[in-house]
Structures are given as structure tokens and as C-alpha cells.
Amino acid sequence: xxxxxxxxxxxxxxxxxxxxxxxxxxxxxxxxxxxxxxxxxxxxxxxxxxxxxxxxxxxxxxxxxxxxxxxxxxxxxxxxxxxxxxxxxxxxxxxxxxxxxxxxxxxxxxxxxxxxxxxxxxxxxxxxxxxxxxxxxxxxxxxxxxxxxxxxxxxxxxxxxxxxxxxxxxxxxxxxxxxxxxxxxxxxxxxxxxxxxxxxxxxxxxxxxxxxxxxxxxxxxxxxxxxxxxxxxxxxxxxxxxxxxxxxxxxxxxxxxxxxxx
Amino acid sequence: xxxxxxxxxxxxxxxxxxxxxxxxxxxxxxxxxxxxxxxxxxxxxxxxxxxxxxxxxxxxxxxxxxxxxxxxxxxxxxxxxxxxxxxxxxxxxxxxxxxxxxxxxxxxxxxxxxxxxxxxxxxxxxxxxxxxxxxxxxxxxxxxxxxxxxxxxxxxxxxxxxxxxxxxxxxxxxxxxxxxxxxxxxxxxxxxxxxxxxxxxxxxxxxxxxxxxxxxxxxxxxxxxxxxxxxxxxxxxxxxxxxxxxxxxxxxxxxxxxxxxxxxxxxxxxxxxxxxxxxxxxxxxxxxxxxxxxxxxxxxxxxxxxxxxxxxxxxxxxxxxxxxxxxxxxxxxxxxxxxxxxxxxxxxxxxxxxxxxxxxxxxxxxxxxxxxxxxxxxxxxxxxxxxxxxxxxxxxxxxxxxxxxxxxxxxxxxxxxxxxxxxxxxxxxxxxxxxxxxxxxxxxxxxxxxxxxxxxxxxxxxxxxxxxxxxxxxxxxxxxxxxxxxxxxxxxxxxxxxxxxxxxxxxxxxxxxxxxxxxxxxxxxxxxxxxx
Numbered sequence: 001x002x003x004x005x006x007x008x009x010x011x012x013x014x015x016x017x018x019x020x021x022x023x024x025x026x027x028x029x030x031x032x033x034x035x036x037x038x039x040x041x042x043x044x045x046x047x048x049x050x051x052x053x054x055x056x057x058x059x060x061x062x063x064x065x066x067x068x069x070x071x072x073x074x075x076x077x078x079x080x081x082x083x084x085x086x087x088x089x090x091x092x093x094x095x096x097x098x099x100x101x102x103x104x105x106x107x108x109x110x111x112x113x114x115x116x117x118x119x120x121x122x123x124x125x126x127x128x129x130x131x132x133x134x135x136x137x138x139x140x141x142x143x144x145x146x147x148x149x150x151x152x153x154x155x156x157x158x159x160x161x162x163x164x165x166x167x168x169x170x171x172x173x174x175x176x177x178x179x180x181x182x183x184x185x186x187x188x189x190x191x192x193x194x195x196x197x198x199x200x201x202x203x204x205x206x207x208x209x210x211x212x213x214x215x216x217x218x219x220x221x222x223x224x225x226x227x228x229x230x231x232x233x234x235x236x237x238x239x240x241x242x243x244x245x246x247x248x249x250x251x252x253x254x255x256x257x258x259x260x261x262x
Numbered sequence: 263x264x265x266x267x268x269x270x271x272x273x274x275x276x277x278x279x280x281x282x283x284x285x286x287x288x289x290x291x292x293x294x295x296x297x298x299x300x301x302x303x304x305x306x307x308x309x310x311x312x313x314x315x316x317x318x319x320x321x322x323x324x325x326x327x328x329x330x331x332x333x334x335x336x337x338x339x340x341x342x343x344x345x346x347x348x349x350x351x352x353x354x355x356x357x358x359x360x361x362x363x364x365x366x367x368x369x370x371x372x373x374x375x376x377x378x379x380x381x382x383x384x385x386x387x388x389x390x391x392x393x394x395x396x397x398x399x400x401x402x403x404x405x406x407x408x409x410x411x412x413x414x415x416x417x418x419x420x421x422x423x424x425x426x427x428x429x430x431x432x433x434x435x436x437x438x439x440x441x442x443x444x445x446x447x448x449x450x451x452x453x454x455x456x457x458x459x460x461x462x463x464x465x466x467x468x469x470x471x472x473x474x475x476x477x478x479x480x481x482x483x484x485x486x487x488x489x490x491x492x493x494x495x496x497x498x499x500x501x502x503x504x505x506x507x508x509x510x511x512x513x514x515x516x517x518x519x520x521x522x523x524x525x526x527x528x529x530x531x532x533x534x535x536x537x538x539x540x541x542x543x544x545x546x547x548x549x550x551x552x553x554x555x556x557x558x559x560x561x562x563x564x565x566x567x568x569x570x571x572x573x574x575x576x577x578x579x580x581x582x583x584x585x586x587x588x589x590x591x592x593x594x595x596x597x598x599x600x601x602x603x604x605x606x607x608x609x610x611x612x613x614x615x616x617x618x619x620x621x622x623x624x625x626x627x628x629x630x631x632x633x634x635x636x637x638x639x640x641x642x643x644x645x646x647x648x649x650x651x652x653x654x655x656x657x658x659x660x661x662x663x664x665x666x667x668x669x670x671x672x673x674x675x676x677x678x679x680x681x682x683x684x685x686x687x688x689x690x691x692x693x694x695x696x697x698x699x700x701x702x703x704x705x706x707x708x709x710x711x712x713x714x715x716x717x718x719x720x721x722x723x724x725x726x727x728x729x730x731x732x733x734x735x736x737x738x739x740x741x742x743x744x745x746x747x748x749x750x751x752x753x754x755x756x757x758x759x760x761x762x763x764x765x766x767x768x769x770x771x772x773x774x775x776x777x778x779x780x781x782x783x784x785x786x787x788x789x790x791x792x793x794x
Binding site (some may be wrong): 032191 | 404464
């Protein structure tokens with residue numbers, strides 16, 4: 001039996017709703033929310049499972065979802081207060097949900113799917129009051145499994161994971177932080193999400209400050225560096241900065257209408 | 263006629279209690295007492311042909327058992343649920359849900375072989391069910407982790423022997439060697455602290471900082487890291503390049519967490535004396551290094567442990583120094599917030615229990631998930647410091663709050679607790695005890711496992727509580743909650759223990775004396791800990 005290649009099955013323009021892909025409640029993301037989060041804007045909400053979880057954890061929380069997949073958006077309407085079926089580049093929040101003060105923005109596994117995540121972050125920033133919390137999760141391309149595969153000559157796209165075939169941008173811990181800082185956010189914390197057992201399968205020897213895989217020997221400087229090799233994803237905890245940081249290469253004016261939400 | 267449900271075999275005794283076989287009593291074919299069709303009591307039915315060999319009455323009976331078992335499992339009554347599942351499997355071996363759910367219970371209990379068998383057979387029955395596949399993956403991950411852990415278990419028994427071999431002499435004779443202190447020890451020499459400066463809040467780095475603060479300005483710090491080292495100031499700080507860089511000549515070389523080829527370093531430095539702080543957990547990591555350091559036999563080596571319990575497992579005569587927790591800083595911080603009894607009133611009715619999620623020394627899966635779930639259910643509030651994988655387990659729970667491990671995050675965590683529960687795995691994975699000792703210093707009552715290496719500074723019911731089983735821990739916690747006066751008294755006694763153990767001046771003196779060469783036999787120190 002042969003399986004159809006992933007580009008045939010997972011790059012179709014009209015994606016079906018896949019419960020395992022779109023309906024995956026992210027308990028570990030909810031763990032970063034320890035206080036009532038205010039109005040939650042869940043961009044790329046999928047089937048709304050994580051929003052539902054947050055509503056259960058903090059009853060009364062209003063969650064607004066934005067989702068590009070119509071089937072997933074329809075499904076999310078069962079769980080969330082408002083769901084806007086639109087892309088992040090086109091969505092006009094005020095038109096859809098009226099003026100509302102956003103307390104927390106979720107960008108879970110979204111930015112890596114965008115051709116221009118910098119512009120998207122800049123656009124989102126205009127909707128937010130200074131200090132508004134942004135929680136994002138983004139895959140870590142420096143994952144040891146990925147490094148080993150690449151060293152062995154493989155860069156194999158799949159239906160999900162770090163090399164999900166629908167990913168178009170790749171980041172490391174450093175470049176991820178820089179993207180947020182350049183687009184108007186202050187990063188307060190970055191936490192690696194690790195799957196030690198999974199990565200351990202690729203490690204054939206450990207020496208002080210060094211990991212050895214089949215094709216690679218990698219030095220790490222400290223615990224943080226080691227965790228970086230084990231992380232398949234980072235959770236970025238950021239706040240909308242008070243003023244755009246003077247990075248010298250401010251984003252160009254946005255095309256189309258921008259609706260600030262007060 | 264009362265309802266009688268048919269047993270599995272028609273030859274079994276009749277459930278009506280007549281003493282006759284079922285087939286001769288209520289099950290008699292065409293007899294006047296033929297079993298009536300029973301009213302349906304359960305809605306659960308296994309899919310496909312799993313129950314094809316059973317009649318409707320039997321299915322109803324098993325359906326009731328399954329529903330009860332699922333309810334028990336949900337309520338955390340795992341023993342009872344497991345019994346019910348086994349009963350179901352005995353009658354209908356192909357019930358995939360029973361196998362799957364029992365497998366999950368066994369997985370939680372750490373019975374991996376049993377769990378693997380149950381879940382794999384459930385998967386064979388229902389190969390397309392995603393939930394079974396997911397849990398099968400969990401079992402495989404756990405089996406894989408166990409396969410890796412085996413050498414560690416072997417190491418446990420072999421450790422003292424290995425250390426003796428590494429040090430090239432019977433460790434038990436160490437304490438008698440005080441007379442034969444080499445000349446280099448007699449006069450104070452320069453002290454070099456060598457370690458890694460990790461970003462963030464890390465046990466090794468924390469110890470290095472504390473030692474530097476105690477010894478300043480008598481020591482030089484050699485940090486094996488490119489970043490994060492400026493905080494010590496340029497005067498005392500140098501960058502280590504173990505292979506090619508400059509090394510200091512002579513003097514006392516103190517290693518805090520050995521993670522590079524220090525044998526070459528020591529050889530080139532011609533060190534007078536070598537001290538290795540094995541305090542920060544997982545001292546097995548050091549064995550290769552210790553063996554390498556000791557291979558030339560040219561200089562004395564001191565191993566320092568944070569507790570008598572660990573020191574003894576490494577053989578006799580090693581040095582025990584309590585971790586240099588900055589008690590004064592904590593005492594100052596805790597005086598800035600209301601005392602524990604007032605904090606307790608402010609928290610009320612919430613009664614947060616604190617735990618540390620991730621053991622820094624081994625990035626390991628939590629194997630005590632049931633216990634942690636139970637903790638969360640006792641008082642409805644669990645605070646988790648450095649949660650690690652517990653984010654997945656508890657993230658969606660309304661009762662859990664999470665505190666990422668970073669500089670300055672420990673104190674707010676400790677200040678918000680009604681009680682702190684220490685967890686422990688393998689003794690060599692016990693951490694330096696900073697969170698436990700910190701909680702005691704904050705006047706927060708603590709629960710500590712009896713087998714933890716930190717239990718030696720706790721007297722049960724006086725300055726803390728010791729528990730054997732998780733059931734006992736639950737009981738102690740509800741007692742503590744119902745008796746705030748006891749909680750306050752235990753917290754206060756714990757605070758006093760830490761004040762005595764970690765008194766800043768005597769702590770500094772102990773460390774200075776030790777580093778200057780005055781031998782400190784471990785046993786006496788243990789007495790001191792007990793007395794405190």
C-alpha cells in the first residue's frame with residue numbers, strides 16, 4: 001500500500017476539518033494563563049478547543065476566534081463566543097465584533113504558516129493597548145531531531161510537526177525573539193516545550209557539554225542551550241510594547257484599512 | 263419474579279442462591295422458572311463482535327460493571343476501577359475499553375509491562391482508535407525511558423565501590439586521615455571556583471554564586487561559559503577554556519558541577535587540592551570525571567554533599583555541608599510580607615499546596631501523575647514551580663497555577679503557599695533542596711518523603727511532616743488544613759531549623775574553614791543538622 005505524498009493530501013486549497021489537527025486542546029498553553037485573561041483573541045483558533053479549555057478554566061471568559069479554515073471556524077462556533085472566518089491579513093475585527101478591549105492574544109502555531117508574519121504581528125499590535133499580553137507558540141527549527149535529519153540529508157515535510165508541509169517560515173529561539181521585538185512587543189519569557197523521550201532516541205552518546213547523534217556531534221554551552229536542542233516548540237510570552245522600539249527598520253505602512261480596537 | 267442475570271457459564275451456581283446449577287434452576291430450558299428478560303440497567307455496550315458470545319442479560323451485567331468502573335476511574339478510585347475492569351476482562355476478554363482503561367491505570371502505577379500488554383491488545387481489537395494509539399505511544403515512551411534508566415539502577419548499588427575505586431583508596435578510612443593532611447593544606451592558598459554559569463535560576467550556578475559571595479574577595483571564579491558571566495564583575499572572573507586556555511597554578515581548585523575535561527585542567531594547573539561539590543543532585547554524572555581526576559593520585563580530593571544520606575551512599579568520610587541557602591535574604595524577604603498565619607487568613611478559603619514540577623537534573627516524565635492529581639483535588643489549588651511536563655498534565659485544570667523557573671520567581675512562589683510538598687524520585691536525582699529549605703525558611707509547613715535525602719533535617723510533627731505513601735500524604739495534608747494552629751507551629755519550627763542550619767555567619771565560617779583546609783568529618787555535621 002502506498003500513501004499519497006503529503007503535498008497532495010495536505011496542501012489542498014479547501015482543507016477538510018481534521019479533528020486531530022484543528023481540534024487539539026493545548027493544556028500546556030492554558031498553563032501559562034494563571035489569572036483571568038480578559039477578552040481572549042485566539043487567532044488561528046482551529047476548532048476552538050483551546051479557547052474552550054480556557055473558558056472552562058476561567059468561567060465567564062469571552063473568547064473571540066479568527067480562523068481561515070471555514071470548516072474549522074464553523075466547528076469553533078459551538079465553543080467560542082465569536083468566530084470570524086477570515087485571514088489575519090484581511091480580518092476587520094471592529095466590523096465583526098464591535099469595539100472591545102483585548103486582554104490576551106493567542107497565536108498558537110500560526111506565525112510559521114504566514115508568508116509575512118512580521119506584517120501580521122505589526123497589524124495585530126495596532127489593535128492592542130500597551131501592555132496587552134500575547135502568547136504565541138512557534139516551532140523551533142534547531143530541534144536536535146531536525147538537525148540530525150538535515151545532517152543526514154533529509155528535510156522531509158509531513159502532515160504535522162516542526163516540518164508540517166504548510167509551514168513557510170522557520171525560526172530559532174533568537175530569531176523568534178527578534179521578530180517580536182522588531183514588531184512592537186516586549187518579550188517577557190520564552191519557554192521551551194520539550195519532548196525528551198522523543199529526542200533521546202536520536203542521542204547515541206552524551207559527554208560533558210556535548211551530544212552525539214548518528215551524523216552529528218553538537219556542543220552546548222549550558223542548560224538553556226541543551227533545552228534549546230530538545231525543544232520542538234517555544235511559547236513566547238510577550239506584552240505589547242509602550243512604544244515601537246526604534247529598530248531602524250520600522251515596518252512599512254500597511255496596505256488596506258487598519259481598525260484600532262480601543 | 264425477581265430478576266436473575268445469567269452467569270458466564272450455565273454450569274455455574276445460580277445467582278438466586280438456591281445452591282443448584284444455573285442450568286438446573288433459573289436457567290432450566292423451558293422450565294417454569296426460566297429467566298425472564300431483564301430490564302436494561304446499563305447503556306454501555308461494546309462495539310463490533312466483542313460481546314458476541316454473551317446474551318443480553320450478561321451484556322447488561324457487564325455494561326453496569328463498565329459504567330461503574332469508568333465512574334470510579336474518573337473519581338480517582340483506581341483500585342476499585344481496576345478490579346471491575348479485571349472482572350469484565352475475565353468474562354469478556356475482548357472488551358477493548360476495559361483493556362485500554364485498565365492499561366492506563368497500570369501505566370499510571372508504573373507497571374509498564376502490564377500496561378503495554380493491555381493497551382497493545384486493545385489496539386489490536388480497535389486499530390483505528392486514536393485515543394488508544396495515543397496512549398500506546400505514551401506506554402512506548404515510558405518503556406523507552408525505563409530502558410535507559412536501567413544502567414542508573416545498576417549504578418545505585420555500585421556507586422560506593424566506584425567512588426572508592428575512583429579515589430584510589432577505601433573511602434571508609436577518610437575520617438581517620440585527618441592527621442595525614444598534606445602540607446599544602448596547612449597554609450591557606452588561593453581558591454579557584456570553577457563551574458558553569460547557566461542562564462536563569464539553576465542549582466549549580468546558584469551554588470557558584472553563593473560560594474563566590476561567601477569567599478569574596480579570596481577567590482577567583484572560572485566560568486566555562488561564553489555568556490551570562492558579567493554579573494560577578496571583572497575583578498574576580500575569568501573565562502575557562504579547558505583545552506587551550508590559561509589555567510591558574512597551584513592552590514585549591516573547587517569544581518561546582520563538573521562538565522568538561524577537568525582532569526587535564528588539574529594536571530596542567532598542578533593543583534594542590536581538589537574539591538568537588540556533588541551537591542546539586544545526580545552526582546553519578548561526576549563519576550567519570552572523578553575517576554579521571556583521581557587517576558594520578560597526586561593530590562587529595564574532597565567530595566562535598568548536601569546531606570549525610572547522599573554522602574553515606576558514596577561511602578564514608580565525605581564532607582557534608584548544608585547548602586548555602588541565603589537565609590538572611592529569605593528572612594528579610596519573608597519579613598516584608600505578612601507572617602504565615604496572616605497569609606493563611608488572607609488566602610482563605612484557598613489553600614495552595616506548592617510542588618516543584620521538573621527535576622532539573624533529569625528531564626524526566628512525571629511518574630506520579632495520580633498523586634499530583636490527588637494533591638490538586640485535596641484543596642482545590644496547586645501551585646507548580648518549574649512545571650516542565652506538568653504543563654501538559656495540569657494546564658487546563660482550574661485548580662493549578664504555574665510559576666516558571668527564573669531568577670526571583672522562587673520567593674513569590676513560596677510566599678503564596680499554605681504548604682509545600684517535596685517529591686522525590688531516585689535518591690541521586692534529589693535536588694539541592696533549595697525549594698524545600700526555602701519553604702521552611704518562609705515559615706511554610708513542609709511535607710517531605712521519608713526516603714528523600716532531605717528527610718534527615720526534618721523531625722516528623724515538629725518542624726515538618728514526613729510521609730511514606732501518597733495516601734499518607736493526603737491524610738497529613740487534610741489534617742494540616744483542618745488544624746491551622748498546627749500548621750503555624752510546624753512552619754515556625756521549620757523556620758527556626760533553617761535559621762540555625764543556615765545562619766549566615768556560621769555558614770560563611772564553615773565554608774571558609776573547609777576551603778582553607780580544616781577537615782570537616784561528615785558525621786559531626788549530621789549531628790548538628792539533627793540538633794538544629
